[in-house]
Amino acid sequence: MSVNFDFTKLTSIIYPPLCLTCKCKISSxxxxxxxxxxxxxPRTNFQNSKENKFSERFWGRIPVHTASAMYYFNGNESVKKMIHGLKYQGKTDIGERIGRIFGKRLRKNSNFDGVDMILPVPLHWTRQRERGYNQSDCFAKGLSESMGRNWHRDYLKRNKNTTSQTKKSISERIENVSNIFEVVDPKLLQGKHILLVDDVVTTGATLEACAEAILKIPGTTVSMATIAIAV
Ligand SMILES: [Zn+2]
Incomplete structure (x- = not known):
């Protein structure tokens, strides 16, 4: 005799889901x-237009099919709190949950129709070992679940552990990240539309360097999605 027992239900009784920002109890x-x-x-809704404040960062630099961020980063304490929790406090579920919410919106949007796979911007292995995880992996996993596209954490490799970007000028940031990314097996990306994802976009230098490595492969198209955008 088998007994079907719903552990998810039991877990949600013991640990009811809480709002990511105000911590009140919420329904599933x-x-x-x-x-x-x-x-x-502060949602951006950039996905509704191919020409937006995110994609225009790459004009004259690299071809980007579509780019969108879920939220504006600046001046919103809740968004800052979520990103901080995800990056520095091990709250990996934040990235996954935002990914699932955002993925639902992107799935309905024709600009993201052709996406074949989702690739998170990798951390250097030393940084990943320090942190224990890559925050962009969490976001990619959530997006993958709701968009119905596979994500891969090992298709891209970061060869250099770049220093912090925050105190650098734009040209220093671009110099800091050029040629640091590598596609592990170019055959796997040939002819594919890649959704490249990261936690926050500031100047776009990191995403640009990563996209550059992908776009060297024939037939590739790159779109981008981040949790937040600093404007
Ligand atoms: Zn709330």
């Missing part, structure tokens, strides 16, 4: 953020 329908907080978060 609310997808990680309570309705009240969700209305307050």
């Amino acid at each position: 329908k609310e997808q990680g953020i309570c309705l009240e907080c969700d209305h307050k978060l």
